Every structure is written in structure tokens, then in C-alpha cells.
Amino acid sequence: MDNRTGEIEAFLRTVEGGSFAAAAKTLRQTPSAVSRSVARLEARLGVRLLTRTTRSLSVTPEGDRFRAQAQKLLLDLDELERSFAADKSEPRGRLRVSASTPFGIHQLLPALPEFLQRYPKITVDLSLSDALVDLVGERTDVAIRHGPLRDSSLRARKLGSSRWIVAAAPDYLQRHGTPQTPADLEQHNCLNFNYRRSVEGWTFLAGARSRQYHVAGNFMGNSGEALRLMCLGGAGIARLGDFLIGADVRAGRLVPLLQNYLKADSEDVHALYIGHARLAARVRVFMDFLVERVSLPD
Missing domain, CATH: 3.40.190.10 (Periplasmic binding protein-like II)
Incomplete structure (x- = not known):
């Protein structure tokens, strides 16, 4: 990389790592060398990109704006170099x-x-x-x-x-019964995600319209696979994609529930x-x- 791209890379890695020391490890340089690169970049641009204190670094508004554009610039440059270096007859x-x-x-x-x-x-x-x-x-x-x-x-x-499937293990249904309507889920342990999703709640058909039902339970996870394994273990009822639990349903490891209320629900x-x-x-x-x-x- 030339001096300009090297200085931009030093700035981006400093923001990413939160310190000159962290950036230095990534770039295999000394912290002082990274600091000098960022200082030269600021001098050339005529703006302060980082606010330095004895304990921390923070990004200025100008630095944040420059960061967004610089990331795209380096990505485009990377793509350009790869496209010319690659053997056109075989992707690599x-x-x-x-x-x-x-x-x-x-x-x-x-x-x-x-x-x-x-x-x-x-x-x-x-x-x-x-x-x-x-x-x-x-x-x-x-x-x-x-x-x-x-x-x-x-x-x-x-x-x-991928259509949504609401399902539970046979063992769970033997112990807690089978819900017949979405409203019955209030009496069941429902397994859910612990992060915000595009649609909150579980969607079911209510007549000709869709309605969101808010469910609750004693387990939340950040992965559909985690919820699947808990559901297979009989911990509760889960609402997951067919691509994830379809095979479990077909094998009888999970029992599909409330299917008449899920006809239009897919992702x-x-x-x-x-x-x-x-x-x-x-x-x-x-x-x-x-x-x-x-x-x-x-």
C-alpha cells in the first residue's frame, strides 16, 4: 500500500480496535508508528479524526463520516486489485x-x-x-x-x-398437553430469541387477517439452532423455519402445532x-x- 492507503488503514484499524496498540498488533507495526500515520492523515485532511486522552480514544463526528467512506474505498480497491490479479479462466x-x-x-x-x-x-x-x-x-x-x-x-x-413451524417434542406435549389455538400458548412454555427481530411476537391467522401473539417462557437464545436443541429436549414450544426443523418434524422428533393458523406465515x-x-x-x-x-x- 502507498502512504495514503496505509494511513487510512491505520485509522480504520485504530477505530476498530479502540487503541493504537490494538491496531499495531493487526498491522504488525509499533503503536507509535500507527499513531504517526493517523496524525499525518489528520494533517493532510485538516481535521481531527480522533480525540485522544491519556486513557482512551474516541472518534470525532468528522472521523465517523470519514470512516464510512474510507471503508468503502479500501473495499473497492481490494476488489480492483483482486480482479486484475486473478486468473480469468478460474475464479480464485x-x-x-x-x-x-x-x-x-x-x-x-x-x-x-x-x-x-x-x-x-x-x-x-x-x-x-x-x-x-x-x-x-x-x-x-x-x-x-x-x-x-x-x-x-x-x-x-x-x-x-421458509415457512414457519410451531412445534414441540412429544415428551413436552405428554407432560403439558397440546395447544389447540394460539391463545392457548399463554399456558405453555415458549422458547424465544433474545434479540430484536423484524416482527415481534409469533404471527398467526385470525380469520382472514394476521395477528401477532406475544409469548413467554423460561429460555431465550441468540440462535435458531439453540432453540431447536432445547425444543428437541422437551423444554418447550418453538417457532422456527421449515429449513431448520422440517426434517425433525418428518422424522417424528417434533410435532407440528396450530398448523391451521400458519398457512400464510413464511420468511x-x-x-x-x-x-x-x-x-x-x-x-x-x-x-x-x-x-x-x-x-x-x-
């Missing part, structure tokens, strides 16, 4: 992918060996988390997300829809990526592979 390079834990375990990981056999010069860097990922900030190439799309700056390809699944005029070959072939091998039925 690191492909950073983010997906929810259950989707990754039950849909993506079973298909990835085939993808890697097709494209042996691509290295897949997969992160599984139910938390939303900032594609630009985290330098992620593709993120698989569930529910309504909110970021209009990203491009998306729909992989399908779209998209693969999101940052739109460039020339999409990197490794991203293009992965998107095509997802549509081919990991698509869900609508």
Missing part, C-alpha cells in the same frame, strides 16, 4: 460469507464441499452468526439474511421462502452482496451456486 481468492447459524449448519455447509471441488482456488471464509453483519465494515462478500430487506444499497438474490431468504459494475468472479460463481444448490421452495 478469499470469499467471505456470513450466514445465520442454523442456515449455515443445515443448508450451506452440506453443499459447500461440492462448491470447493468445483472451484479449488477459492478459499471460503465462513462466519456463522444470527446477528446482522455490516457487509462494508466487515468486508463480507455475501451475507444470507432472513426476513424483510432494509438496506437498499445492497443487491440481493432471493433463495426462496423470505436472500443472499446479499455489494453491487459493483463488475462483480468479482468468486462472488458471481458463488451466487450462482447458491441459487442452484441451496435455494428454498417458495
